[in-house]
Amino acid sequence: MVSSSPQHGHFNGQLSEQYIQDAFHSYLKSSLTQAKAERLIDVDVLASAEGDLMITGPALCLYFAALRCTTNPPSVPLPRTTKTAQPVELSFENCPPAFASFLRVWANTVPLIQNLAPEHQHDLARVICGLEPLHQDVVPIVNGISADLRAVAIEISQRRSFQDRYASALQAALDAGGAPGSSSPRKASFVPPPTYDDTPSASPNPSPRQSLESLPPKLPPRINPNLPQQSPGLLSPQCIQRILEPFYPYSRFTCH
Template identity: 70%
Template sequence: MAPFELSESSVQDAFHSFLKSSLSQAKAERLLDAEVLSSAEGDLMITGPALCFYFAALRCTTNPPSVPLPRGDNKHAEPMELSYDNCPESFIPFLRVWSHAVPKIQALAPEYQHDLARLICGLPPLVQPLNPSLSGISADLRAVAIEISQRRSFQDRYASDLQAALDSGNSGTSPSPRRAAFVPPPSYDASPISSANTSPRSSMEHSSPQYATYDLPPRSPSFLSPPGSARSHTGSFPAPRSPSPQLLNQSSPAIEFIRETLYAALADALSRTPALRTLLKTDPPRAYFAAVAFAVLDVATTSLTPEGAVIGVLGVPLTVAECPPELRPFMMELASIGRAAKEMQDQDDEVAMHCAARGEDIPETRMDRVRMMLEKGVGYGYSQGRGAARRDSEDRRRSVEGRAVTFTNRINALSLGMTRLKAFRDRQGDVFKVLAGIGA
């Protein structure tokens, strides 16, 4: 038992303090511009926390890695670091994955460290030849960021973090004319699940200016910085899904068509994954995001035609061409996930047959690892226990490119992006009633 454990609220305060300074640093280095920071577009919910972990890795000086915590206004306070000895149990998986990434990041040459920051921000790397390890490191940091972004305490404070970055570099009397447009997803407190089982909602005012004095993170090396297991059906249409509680007619808008197709798959996801039903009682938002991610994978692998159309709840195909322009990227990514899943499953089959022919044990498939990461979260596959060293077998099991992690991130990112659309938000209350009944 650790001699003491930091409270979750103190770690959250420290994280948001560092997040503000990390976003400000990224803005100063032109990794993120004001337009991106002020918009609610793209995967900004993922980019911000991933940058925070990247800068924290650059400033880490301990072994095993630990995170120096801000002192706030009290500059005479004793330095304190977040480590396995004092980390709240709920944050241990995040610390575990980050700790594994730290030595890899610090071992990179400065130009590759900067390229890693660019990858996190969705920018192309500048150095040729490409460093193949950057993809895996970026995937791990984004995996932690995705799970952080699902926490209500993060969602309620992220707008003020973005605004602090927008205001950075301006005088106190002339804040940025741009305002952060980020709006948290709807609160789940109003769902029929008892309030004792819901994640508490923090107020926006909880983010106090006192944390803005935290020292800026080290600069990203920037001398190159520019200026300024279901199978998909083949040969025939997949079987139509049962309608979700709100039946659609043939003329329903495309976004509603996709929404109801995904929501119709939620019950299947919960029935096949008992752990999600348990999670509904302890952390409803996390359970909801996980269930939607499983539904995305299910639809991508069972409800797509070879041409990329989705067979929806009424058995009618919806093509990309029939979607409004703002929905087409989601449809294209859903189809791409389906193709990648089939390729991954085919490769898993080849490995299994090769091992069987040689009389060797068949290893865990990448698709199994993807499903376990969707279910168990970001810490799956890493050594258990506080400060435990990673086993050599685990390192061999993870590919240099982190393909399973990268694929899981794509599913989670699409789920986050789609559930932020108004059409999804408008139906979340009804869906939670259904989920609560299934999980009861």
């Protein structure tokens, strides 16, 4: 018999995939807001969504979740849906099977992050946001951890379900810190990239040359080759892509 909870979407003791996606989006808002408060991300960058901010946001979510973790083995403390709701943590016991490997990758980074001194944890946040660390002696360590987190974030950022909600997360960060009930005069300009139709329009007896010319352009590599080398023992970006495929269904988009 399948048991369910309308609040958390439990099914046979497991959290629903939609509940986890909603929790991640909530984390995204708070992570970007925290980064703005700590001046890790400039307001102009939030408004324009320039650079690789689509990667920085998810990577910050993973970073802050690691700092909040208090369990062993690591589990993700999820945001409460209401002020009176009981706290919920995403663990290996209640994680949907499709997300178990993703959780394992994140869990491997938790002790590395928590074992850093506070000032070095801040350096890690700076590196995630594309800033130089303040302490050069930990550069190899924080670069490796940042690469692991950003490799996961790259895959998340290319999912249509993430892209469709990213503008609202950016706007929430822009609005934070103002007068209660007021919104920021700055507006997030991020627009999800357009999708293209996988089915080409039919034409009568196209020539081979016309068929070749009508093919959509090749997609660029999905992994940034300039990222620092990942730390040993964690999954490769290609493995992470397969792990996160059900979490944020991939949507291809036109390249210019």
